[in-house]
Amino acid sequence: MLQELSVQNFAIISSLQLEFQMGMTVLTGETGAGKSIIIDAMGLLTGGRGSSDYIRQGASKCVLEGLFTMPKNQELINLLEELGIETDEDSLVIQRDISASGKNVCRVNGRIVNIANLRKVGEFLVDIHGQNEHQELMQSEKHLGMLDDFGDKELLKIKEQYEEIYSEYRMIEKKVRSRQKNEKEFAQRMDMLQFQSDEIEAAQFVVGEEELLMEERNKLGNFQKIADALAASHEAINGEGDSSLDKIGYAMNELSSIETLDSEYKALSETVQNSYYLLQEASGDLARHIDSLELDEDRLNEVEMRLELIRQMKRKYGESIESILEYYHEITRELADADFLEGRTGELESLLVEKKAQVIENGLKLREIRKQVAKKLEKDILKELKELYMERTEFDIRFFELPDEQFTEEGLDQVEFYITTNPGEPLKPLVRVASGGELSRVMLALKTIFSKSQGITSIVFDEVDTGVSGRVAQAIADKIHQISENSQVLCITHLPQVAAVADYQYFIEKEIIGERTETKVRRLAQKERVTEIARMLSGSEITKLTVEHAKELLNMAGKERSN
Template identity: 85%
Template sequence: MLQELSVENFAIISSLHLEFHLGMTVLTGETGAGKSIIIDAMGLLTGGRGSSDYIRQGASKCTLEGLFTMPKNKELSTLLAELGIELDDESLIIQRDISVSGKNVCRVNGRIVNIANLRKIGEYLVDIHGQNEHQELMQSEKHLGMLDDFGGKELSRVKKQYEVLYKEYRLLEKKVRDRQKNEKEFAQRMDMLQFQQDEISSAKLVPNEEKILLEERNKLSNYQKIADALTTSYEAINGESDNSLDKIGYAMNELLSIESLDAEYKAISETVQNSYYLLQEASGDLSRHIDSLELDENRLNEVESRLEIIRQMKRKYGESIESILEYYEEITRELADADFLEGKSGKLEFLLKEKKAQLIQQGLKLRNSRKAVAKKLEKNILKELKELYMERTEFEVHFTENLEEQMTEFGLDQVEFYITTNPGEPLKPLVKVASGGELSRVMLALKTIFSKSQGITSIVFDEVDTGVSGRVAQAIADKIYQISEDSQVLCITHLPQVAAVADYQYFIEKEVVGNRTETSVRILDRKERVNEIARMLAGSEITKLTIQHAEELLNMAIGNEDK
């Protein structure tokens, strides 16, 4: 509920602070005194569209602030948590500043939020009904949502099951549609990948193969150079005319004869021995390589040919054999998936038909549930309208069954409220045939039914009683009071019957102070309420009889003992 409202430099209000209470509060005063300005301020605090036109002349900005009791609503708690808004003593403080530049700054418990999120929060806090809009009631596309709200948890469960199936159906439908749309491009890509796979596969690439081939080509290309070097080296070490190995052997034998005489001699002797044996081993290796050395022109051509294949593969598919093989694995997987999808193409369409059948079945179940709820709503509405002296009214929830191709996320049907207030006349859409007074009463009937289930803590009626009088006015007053038993109600009214049943009455007046128009608000005590209700009854000339009538209205009011 709204506990406090502060307004500064807003329209013709320079500064105003109001405290509100549970139950029903009415705001009365002369026409043009600024009653609707209070409602406008509440609307802006809960996400309404604002502009610099609201700023009082001469001020740089206007500031609105409201203190709300946090309603017990899981969805609102989740929303606040997502926005990082912390709760302090289960209260919400909303502040909105509008500057002359048009800039809006909105804060909830000190945290800045944008207008869209402020509006989301506001939907859980305040429900404002104006005399010219009647909100959802005058928008036939909103009637389905109102019916679903009335259906409660059971209908919500059936609706949720339909929504899940609907999302699955649309997702599957998109897959089929995308596949059909891109079928030609898909086929072309698969052909290309198949060619690439075959080409890479036929190359029979092996990791590290290129390095080995390059080394082999290097040897084959330098055959003569290698042969000359090996032969010359062997002759130098182990030649017949000048045998280096024999000479080192002589030196080794001589050093062996003296190595026991000195440690240094021994070290030199060991070095020469090692060199002798190493050269002897090298001589054997050189001899073996010389014996095995053979010029193979055919093998060189094979290596060159293989390296050319590798070069072509690298130019097309990757910088190395390893990257080419990775690409091969990648396209192989894609082709395998394509083969799977090719086989599944018909199955996808079958699954789509199957999902559609499930969706229609659930949609029919939802329709039947809604029709059962509609009968209950019709009965309750007629009961409420009877209490509002519309006992001869006929009210019907009209269903339009969509074709299968017109299924929506909301179901298989469109719903609109139909009404006739004249016996014998056919029912017609409510939005087209109801008068202002009738709309007010239908709206009050709906609001009486929904106020308990919707859980909105504050409901505002802005002159919704316009166009009625007499016993109808009293019935409307009683109905608004009945709504206030479940939700805080703030009501702007010109009807004395409505003012009389309220728990609290604020008087709004306009006066000129220092050549500036000011709007002020004050709460009325019992005597002041009698005088104000008398003014509402008689206008400017208040008589003793009018005072008595005002007293009588207050005494007859619901909950009179609390006034």
């Protein structure tokens, strides 16, 4: 359940902290006071679509926080572990920041998650039921999902098996259809890939080859410069006449004659000796390089041609030899798969027929168990509608077989709800005959049934009582309170009957503070509840009679809860 809600700079709310309890809580107030803003905040906390439009004028961002009791739900526990979210046994803290730039930052117990994963977590915490769910009832394609939501583990297991077989069938079908439709295009592509593979293979590239070739070309292209430098260096070190090596040899001999006279002279002598021998060794190396130096014009041409080939292949297949070879391995695998599939076309078509038979077999099992679930759901809905003064209603869940080859991942059937609220009249599709008030009651009946099995810890009703009055309003109030016996219920309402049966009531109002409009929320004490319910009964003018009526409603609700 939702324990605490904190809202900062959201719409016309500058700052708001609310605490909630188990049972039924109603939010009441004048039209336009901002009741739905509270529900919008809860929706955003559980993964709803956000926008910078929600940010209070003049603020840089809005911040929403919610403290939830951790549901005892293994699926949720598994999801949180998968997302790397640490939890204790008691609570979950969700925070969502929306900045003026449109950036959203969502955290669950301090760990950042994306919107999609926040929505997955939120599905276990809060179920917001408003006018949009009436719209779902008016979309017949949604009815099958509602039926499945009512199903048990056996239905879920069979549905998962069907979906797995169906997915395999569609994957094989896609391969077969693709080959049948694009055989010419496929053959052209294979020819192109074969040419590319042969071309790259013939090049026999080696990783690092280009760098070595460029270094070799640099040497061959600078032959004369290298030769001149080597010759001049050798001549300077060990040429005829007054060479550097001779001079250093002379210095070495002179220093060796005095090295015994002082330790510093000995160090100098050793340094010059080392230099002499190093220079003598360098002279030998220079001589060997000069002797081996030879201009190879043919090799230079070979290197240039090889580098040109590399350049052309890089332009076609990649930015480096590594990427060219990587591409070669990719197309080699594709060619191998193509050769394998070439011989499997007939085999794939046979497998497609076999897999289709499995889809139909599993689909028939799914249909059978769905029909069993539908019978139970029909019975339960009629029971709930009877308590909502629709006792003469007939309700039927009808199955329509899809034409061959048109079955879907949902199964072999379409499902649609049929209803008649007038005795003697034939059942017709719910989407065509139900009024707004009737839709509210059908949806409330479904919610009552599902709240007992789905394990949602908080259910929010956003003005689901619109369009009803009198005894129907009282029946809806009792039904919403009945739901609160299994889940925490938060309800926005304009009906005094609904407000009266609540365990807790919050009053929402707008105030002008410093020429700015702000929404304020406060929990009402018993006397304040009498005044507020009286206002809901009479409108702007509260009379002694409406006050007495308000007290009566509250007393009746209290007796009903006691019973």
